[in-house]
Structure formats: C-alpha cells, structure tokens
Amino acid sequence: MTFSLIQGLTHTLIGQIHNDQSENKILSFGSLPEGWNYGNGIPPQKRIIDMAINLNTFALLLGFQTDAFPGTDGEIQISCYNKDDCLEFIIENSEKISFVFEENDNQKKYNENISFNEVLGELIKYSKENICNTLDYSSVNIMIESESDSSVWLLETPLMGVEYQFSL
Secondary structure (H helix, E strand, C coil), X not given: CHHHHHHHHHHHHCHHHHHCHHHHHHHHHCCCCCCCECCECECCCHHHHHHHHHXXXXXXXXXXXXXXXXXXXXXXXXXXXXXXXXXXXXXXXXXXXXXXXXXXXXXXXXXXXXXXXXXXXXXXXXXXXXXXXXXXXXXXXXXXXXXXXXXXXXXXXXXXXXXXXXXX
C-alpha cells in the first residue's frame, strides 16, 4: 500500500522534517475538546491525523510551505504554498479527500473524493511544474554553447596498453 510506504520512508529517511510547525499543529488537533468551535466541532480521528501528517511531510519534501487547519466535522485541511500557488487538501473524517488548486487567488481546479495516491500525484505534478520553471530560468546563463566558451581544455585520450589495463 502506497500510504504505508510513504509513512515508512518519511519516518526513516527524514526525521528532521517531522518537527515542523504544521505537523505540530496537526498533532494538536487530536486533543481538541468536543465543541471546540463555539459549541460545535469534534477532534479528528488518529487515522485522519496520520494521513494529514504524511501528506504534509510529502509536500515539504517537494519544496512546498505548508499550513494546517482543523474542521468542525473532524476533517483536516492541509494548504501547500509555492509562490502564488496554493494547493488545498481536505481530508474528511470518511478518509475522502477534496482538492483545490488556486493560482493568484483564482480557483483553477477542484476535485472531490480523490484517493491518497491521487493527492501525491497532484503534489508531484505541481512541484515539477515549479521546479521545471525554475530550472529554465537558472540554466540560461550557464550553458556552454561552443568549445571556446569553456575554460577546460580536453586532453588526448590515453593509449590502452598493458599499463592501462586496470582502468577498464
């Protein structure tokens, strides 16, 4: 199951990310009292908290800044920010997930009832778009277009004789 794999990898490989403010907020949602929002509101169940922590960690690994918010019906919203883009995921008490993508405060995409795997796909998709855009801008001035642009001079290829037999 992908969810278990992500959970295992995140806890094993990147323990330092598990100390961020969003994760601490998510964990605190479990101790919200009944009626925490002016008489309404229930705390999220542990499985919803675990899903939210995994989603948050995956988003952090992809370079997003994150924040988390509790819902009155036990849901958790994870907001993932990258420049002017915002991806919002609402994990319902039923484990169904809703997704909203906003660009410059304009809603561009909305999906309901998506799976955790689809959530990961959306995060990867939007992180790749941002990474690719960044790489496009950063590589323009560092490319070597001709041999004369390089300060490195190529050496002749050494002969492959008995004295070079171990370099294979």
